[in-house]
Amino acid sequence: MGPDFPATVASLGATGKAILAAADKGLDKGVKLAASTVVAEYLSGQSLKRRTGHLARHVQGWLAGPLHGIVGVSDPSIVDSYKWLLGDEQMTILPRKGKFLTVPIGEALTGAGVLKGEYSGGLRSIAGGFFVRSKGSLLFGIKHGKKGKFRALFLLVRSVFVQGSGALWDGVNDSLDDITGSMQSEIDKVVET
Numbered sequence: 001m002g003p004d005f006p007a008t009v010a011s012l013g014a015t016g017k018a019i020l021a022a023a024d025k026g027l028d029k030g031v032k033l034a035a036s037t038v039v040a041e042y043l044s045g046q047s048l049k050r051r052t053g054h055l056a057r058h059v060q061g062w063l064a065g066p067l068h069g070i071v072g073v074s075d076p077s078i079v080d081s082y083k084w085l086l087g088d089e090q091m092t093i094l095p096r097k098g099k100f101l102t103v104p105i106g107e108a109l110t111g112a113g114v115l116k117g118e119y120s121g122g123l124r125s126i127a128g129g130f131f132v133r134s135k136g137s138l139l140f141g142i143k144h145g146k147k148g149k150f151r152a153l154f155l156l157v158r159s160v161f162v163q164g165s166g167a168l169w170d171g172v173n174d175s176l177d178d179i180t181g182s183m184q185s186e187i188d189k190v191v192e193t
Contacts, residue, residue: 006067018190024066026186030179031061031069037178038071038086038171055079059086059168069179071172086168093160100156102140108153119153126153 009016009023043056058079061071073083084091095101108119123129123140132139138156143149 015190019187020066022186022190023183024063026183027067027069027179028061028063029186030175030182031063031071033061033178033182034071034172034175035059035061037175038167041174042165042167042171055083055085058083072168085162085164087164088166088169089164091162091164093162095158100138100158101160102154102156103160104153105155106141106152123154129153131156 005023006020009019012019039056039059043059055073058073058077059071060074061069062074064070073079073086077083093101102123104115104119108116110116119126126140126142128142129140130142132141132150132152139152140154140156141150141152143151
């Protein structure tokens with residue numbers, strides 16, 4: 001709408017107040033639409049692979065003030081520790097205790113990529129588990145029977161570099177026409193009456 005929009009509308013008196021209210025109503029609809037675009041287009045496996053879906057369920061659009069819409073995750077949320085994945089931030093994850101991070105792989109994961117319950121108690125709780133060094137990597141796994149095949153369950157690494165997906169920026173940017181269209185539609189209703 002431009003930086004002069006509020007001042008221009010304020011000079012119109014009562015009609016201006018109605019136009020501002022309509023613009024806010026349209027912006028509210030627009031940011032909610034943008035949030036659904038982020039979830040549908042950028043959190044459905046393309047930019048950020050879903051695991052439990054918590055992050056996608058917490059993306060929303062809301063008004064923070066007159067003509068001030070926000071698309072994101074509101075505080076506090078159960079996804080606070082990893083909502084940064086929606087932006088373009090980069091992070092190196094280091095172990096809190098010990099030398100290695102244990103990254104679940106293979107049979108330790110469900111089809112959705114979530115750690116299976118029987119392996120959530122830590123490496124010491126896995127009966128018959130042992131370490132193997134393979135091609136410079138340290139693996140932890142199990143072997144069923146004496147002639148069974150080794151099944152890697154965890155990859156042990158010193159750190160993991162993670163790049164955010166940029167899903168929020170991309171989704172909102174793709175929705176700009178929808179947001180302004182929604183605002184224009186609500187303003188047109190006031191102007192036409």
